[in-house]
Amino acid sequence: MTTTSPDFPDTIYAIQHLAFEDLGALEDVFYQLGYRVRYFEAGVDDLTQAFGHKGLTIILGGPIGVYESDDYPFLQKEIDLLKERLKQNLPTIGICLGAQLIAHALGAKVYAGHQKEIGWSTLHLSHTENNLLSALIDTPVLHWHGDTFDLPENATLLASSDLYPNQAFTLGKHILALQFHLEVAADSLEKWLIGHTCELRHANIDITALRADNQQYASALEQVSGKIIQQYLMQL
Secondary structure: OOOOOOOOOOEEEEEEOOOOOOOOHHHHHHHHOOOEEEEEEOOOOOOHHHHHOOOOEEEOOOOOOOOOOOOOOHHHHHHHHHHHHHHOOOOEEEEOHHHHHHHHHOOOOEEEEEEEEEEEEOOEEOOOOOOOOHHHOOOOEEEEEEEEEOOOOOOEEEEEOOOOOOOEEEEOOOEEEEOOEOOOOHHHOHHHHHHOHHHHHHOOOOHHHHHHHHHHHHHHHHHHHHHHHHHHHHHO
16 A cells, blocks of 8 residues: 555666666555655666656666766766656655765765765764654765765755765655665675676675664664655655
């Protein structure tokens, strides 16, 4: 049974920038709530339908930067479609690169950070009324990014980390941007370690230690992430 109004579209659209960075644990949450899921591949599929969707569209992560449109021309088209979607205040969640794209589309600066943030740690939650991420208190989340962004105008900051001040924000009740990875699934994080091996080694990340942290923290995050998504859907 869905948690939104009866006329809310029952299909979740998800835009992928990397094959193994999918909806993860959130996909099962959506199925349990009665939704269907349809994926679009950025750089391959026409994203017009995904960005024009009246229901929830989720923009997932990837290793490229929003400022690399010269090398990846599809990015500019994606940004243009996203700008129009945000103007219409349609339900949109951005994760990692998706959050950076939302920030950029809202006029904020997105740029390379001072260091890679890869690994598990807790967030500093903002003391804002009805913080959508309040369930994450004392729950480590997975960070995996090198870029960061300034807080867009009129956005509400939800969370920070020790390394970066802007980890999550909302704009109204429909737009949610998460720099960290809320979606990770405990049983499939090995593919991240395989797919991102070059980045991990270049950043001198201890892969064995990261795997151990994944095993320690991912299951707990799964439980909390489902609650956050349900709360987000209920407020639409």
